[in-house]
Amino acid sequence: MRKKVTVVGAGNVGATLVQRIAEARLADVVMVDVAEGVPQGKALDLMESGPIMGYDWKITGSNGYDETAGSDVIVITAGLARKPGMSRDDLLAANAGIVKQVAAETGRRSPKAVMIVVTNPMDVMAHVAMKATGFPRERVFGMGGVLDSSRFRTFIAMELGVSVENTHAFVLGGHGDTMVPLPRYSTVAGIPITELMSAEQINRLVERTRNGGAEIVALLKTGSAYYAPAAATLEMVESVLQDRKKILPCSVQLNGEYGVTGTFAGVPVKLGEKGVEQVIEIKLSTGENAGFMKSVDAVRSACEKFT
Numbered sequence: 572m573r574k575k576v577t578v579v580g581a582g583n584v585g586a587t588l589v590q591r592i593a594e595a596r597l598a599d600v601v602m603v604d605v606a607e608g609v610p611q612g613k614a615l616d617l618m619e620s621g622p623i624m625g626y627d628w629k630i631t632g633s634n635g636y637d638e639t640a641g642s643d644v645i646v647i648t649a650g651l652a653r654k655p656g657m658s659r660d661d662l663l664a665a666n667a668g669i670v671k672q673v674a675a676e677t678g679r680r681s682p683k684a685v686m687i688v689v690t691n692p693m694d695v696m697a698h699v700a701m702k703a704t705g706f707p708r709e710r711v712f713g714m715g716g717v718l719d720s721s722r723f724r725t726f727i728a729m730e731l732g733v734s735v736e737n738t739h740a741f742v743l744g745g746h747g748d749t750m751v752p753l754p755r756y757s758t759v760a761g762i763p764i765t766e767l768m769s770a771e772q773i774n775r776l777v778e779r780t781r782n783g784g785a786e787i788v789a790l791l792k793t794g795s796a797y798y799a800p801a802a803a804t805l806e807m808v809e810s811v812l813q814d815r816k817k818i819l820p821c822s823v824q825l826n827g828e829y830g831v832t833g834t835f836a837g838v839p840v841k842l843g844e845k846g847v848e849q850v851i852e853i854k855l856s857t858g859e860n861a862g863f864m865k866s867v868d869a870v871r872s873a874c875e876k877f878t
């Protein structure tokens with residue numbers, strides 16, 4: 572049976588994700604946005620690429636939610652994008668209202684779907700979406716760690732002059748500013764980067780990764796990153812739709828793991844057709860744990876303030 576994905580928000584991240592889903596031959600897609608004509612126009616444009624790109628997927632654009640019914644996966648990208656000088660937290664109040672509404676609208680029509688939240692600040696928005704849908708934690712989680720680790724991998728490959736395919740990066744915690752990269756679990760062809768680079772080099776790459784989103788915002792001047800965010804989301808969508816059971820860093824509500832209960836944080840999870848099928852716990856050093864708890868506290872206090 573053909574799979575069905577709903578993408579809410581037909582902006583840069585949403586539309587790029589829809590293109591990637593079609594080109595990866597994964598599913599029919601419904602794209603929803605408040606902007607009149609935009610989801611319809613982009614959907615038609617993408618359908619008209621099908622004969623050349625070799626896909627037959629049905630791509631529908633809408634300003635309403637009825638077409639989304641029965642989706643296997645829902646991705647939420649609706650919201651305001653970060654502008655230069657704006658922190659993720661500045662976006663919080665505005666985006667919380669949007670995510671609450673779109674999560675409820677889509678969740679009601681696809682009660683068995685797996686929901687992936689992309690809208691920033693993502694960890695808090697995942698919490699908002701979970702409350703709005705009443706979905707279990709296995710089926711509402713956020714995209715952030717896959718993007719952060721892809722950025723880290725890019726910088727490791729650039730620094731060492733090796734293929735990105737040989738790199739593996741491990742990040743924990745909140746998306747962006749409070750992210751906790753774990754260099755000792757980050758490798759090139761299985762070799763920890765701590766054996767391949769100096770501490771100074773690693774710190775430089777970690778800092779660049781932490782500021783990865785801001786670096787793109789400063790260059791673009793209007794809008795924020797979308798190619799890599801869409802690629803990162805695609806990897807999660809694919810792991811769910813195809814039951815790949817990939818281990819990916821995602822933001823999930825912790826239930827005692829890592830000594831935390833009730834707060835969303837980025838941790839490695841196994842992603843399959845049921846959503847989060849396992850939360851993987853690793854032993855953290857004292858320093859790593861302190862960074863992780865700082866990140867958890869930041870998400871918790873934002874949730875208490877705004878949700």
Ligand code: APR
Pocket residue numbers: 579580581582583584585603604605606648649650651652653666669672673689690691692794795796797800
């Ligand atoms: N319902 C549906 N769509 C909405 C709503 C709403 N209530 N409010 C806003 N939107 C739509 C906008 O009309 C816009 O088309 O969300 C889209 C957001 O697209 P962009 O502004 O292009 O932002 P984008 O770069 O795609 O980023 C979206 O993902 O990575 C995060 O920080 C980023 O939170 C931001 C989100």
